[in-house]
Amino acid sequence: MGRSPCCSKEGLNKGAWTAREDDILRDYITLHGEGRWRNIPKKAGLMRCGKSCRLRWLNYLRPDIKRGNISPDEEELIIRLHKLLGNRWSLIAGRLPGRTDNEIKNYWNTNLVKRVQHNQHTTNISANSSPNNHQRVFKTKAINCSKVFRNLDSHSHHKIQHFKTNPDAATVVPMDDHNNNKTIESDHTYSNSDNNSSDFMVDLINLEDFSFSDLLTSDFSDLSASNSDHHHQQHLVFTEEMLQDNFWTADIHDHSASDLNSFP
DNA sequence: AATTGATGCAACCGCTCATTA
DNA sequence: GTAATGAGCGGTTGCATCAAT
Numbered sequence: 315m316g317r318s319p320c321c322s323k324e325g326l327n328k329g330a331w332t333a334r335e336d337d338i339l340r341d342y343i344t345l346h347g348e349g350r351w352r353n354i355p356k357k358a359g360l361m362r363c364g365k366s367c368r369l370r371w372l373n374y375l376r377p378d379i380k381r382g383n384i385s386p387d388e389e390e391l392i393i394r395l396h397k398l399l400g401n402r403w404s405l406i407a408g409r410l411p412g413r414t415d416n417e418i419k420n421y422w423n424t425n426l427v428k429r430v431q432h433n434q435h436t437t438n439i440s441a442n443s444s445p446n447n448h449q450r451v452f453k454t455k456a457i458n459c460s461k462v463f464r465n466l467d468s469h470s471h472h473k474i475q476h477f478k479t480n481p482d483a484a485t486v487v488p489m490d491d492h493n494n495n496k497t498i499e500s501d502h503t504y505s506n507s508d509n510n511s512s513d514f515m516v517d518l519i520n521l522e523d524f525s526f527s528d529l530l531t532s533d534f535s536d537l538s539a540s541n542s543d544h545h546h547q548q549h550l551v552f553t554e555e556m557l558q559d560n561f562w563t564a565d566i567h568d569h570s571a572s573d574l575n576s577f578p
Numbered sequence: 579a580a581t582t583g584a585t586g587c588a589a590c591c592g593c594t595c596a597t598t599a
Numbered sequence: 600g601t602a603a604t605g606a607g608c609g610g611t612t613g614c615a616t617c618a619a620t
Contacts, residue, residue: 329590329613331588331589352605363590365607370588373588374588401610402609403608404609416588421586423587424587425586
C-alpha cells in the first residue's frame with residue numbers, strides 16, 4: 315500500500331527557514347498548539363510542508379530547547395545511552411532535557427563517533443581475551459524486532475533469538491511467532507567481520523540482571539527540576555561511579571539492578 | 579585574495595507505526 | 600479486517616562556514 319505524499323509539494327518553499335517564516339509558525343503554534351501538522355501550513359499561511367513545520371518547531375523553535383554547548387557530562391551520557399540503545403536518537407534525546415534527536419544525531423556523527431570507534435577498538439582488544447560468557451545485544455534495523463541477542467557460548471554457528479521490549483512489564487521478552495508462543499530463532503553464521511560491523515550495536519550485558527525499560531521509562535524529571543534550581547548547572551542522571559570508563563563496559567554482573575535503579 | 583577541501587548542521591526523504599473511518 | 604491518514608523516526612543530503620594551501 316503506497317502512501318500519498320504528506321502535501322502537494324508544488325509551490326512550496328524548501329531549504330532554510332527565514333526569520334519571517336519562523337515567526338509565523340511560532341505565533342501560530344503559540345496560539346493554537348502543536349499537532350495537526352498537515353493543516354498548519356495552510357492555516358498559518360506558510361508555503362511549507364506540514365512535516366517541515368513539525369521539524370522546524372521540534373528542532374529549532376520550541377521554547378524549551380537548549381542549543382549548542384553540549385557539556386562533557388551530556389556527552390558522556392550520550393555515549394552511554396548510545397551503547398545501550400544504538401541509533402535510537404529520539405530515545406536518547408528523551409533522556410537529555412532540551413536536546414533534540416536531530417541535534418544529538420548530528421553531534422554523534424560529527425564529534426563522538428570517531429572517538430567511540432577509537433575507544434571501541436581498544437576495548438575489543440581486551441574484550442577478546444575475556445573468557446566470560448555474555449549475551450551481546452544487537453540493534454537491528456527491524457522495527458518489531460528491536461533487539462537480537464547473540465549467545466556467545468557457541469563458536470562459529472549461532473542461534474539468533476529475537477526479542478522485543480515489553481511496554482507493560484519492565485522486561486525484555488522473547489518475540490513470539492505470531493502468538494504461537496514460539497520464540498523466533500534463525501540460523502546465522504557469523505564471520506569475523508561481523509564484529510566490526512557498525513550496523514550492530516554490541517554491548518556486554520547479561521539480560522538476567524538488567525532491565526532496559528527501567529532506563530527507558532525513567533522520565534528524569536528530577537534532572538529538569540535540579541536544572542531549574544541551579545542556574546546553568548548540569549545535574550546528570552548518573553553517579554560518579556557510572557561515569558568511570560569501566561562502569562558500562564564491565565561485566566554487568568558487577569553492577570546489580572539496583573545500581574541502575576539508582577538513576578534519579 | 580582566490581581556490582579547494584573538510585566539517586557541521588539544518589532540512590529533506592522515505593520508511594514504519596498508530597490511529598481512525 | 601482493511602485502507603487511508605497523521606505522526607514520528609532515522610538516514611541522508613546539501614548548503615554555509617571555516618581552515619588550509
